[in-house]
Amino acid sequence: KNEVEQSPQNLTAQEGEFITINCSYSVGISALHWLQQHPGGGIVSLFMLSSGKKKHGRLIATINIQEKHSSLHITASHPRDSAVYICAVSTGNQFYFGTGTSLTVIP
């Protein structure tokens, strides 16, 4: 059983589309993280949140603590958004990672 589940596994979108990636978790958390991994492998942190909603440019992350669910939204998607998006949760001294959502945005 995975502590963090993401959906969908793969996603293809046309440029300009609104994109949603979902994440559910089963453990008590201190924070939830959305990470981005580009081809070449390095990972960058997009958001860390423990409640509510955060926005950075065209990216929006929300979390519902009661439902143990988070979503990452991308508005007006662009080919440069093509990457793997990983949901992770921290429990104070441990991190658990989803398997990632591979996003391809077609021009």
Add this chain to the structure above:
Amino acid sequence: DGGITQSPKYLFRKEGQNVTLSCEQNLNHDAMYWYRQDPGQGLRLIYYSQIVNDFQKGDIAEGYSVSREKKESFPLTVTSAQKNPTAFYLCASSTISGGSEKLFFGSGTQLSVL
């Protein structure tokens, strides 16, 4: 610029050989981690260290070893006992940010077996 530096980017291992992956950080973080990434799987924890001269095994420590002699450095050795070492290895470090830990990652090392 502060960050985490992993080297080499690509590494090849021969049968029976030990290889060491380097991880250096200048973020002044206490905690450092090694993760293994395989296609279709989430990141899996190999070892982590919360303080100099101390480290703990993660979920898949067999066939690996680490040291933490300096705060900045956390090298990972893949020993000959690791029978399936081909994977992408990521080093990370963390700080406490707003009461929760924020993770910073290196750019990774792809290890392949010759």
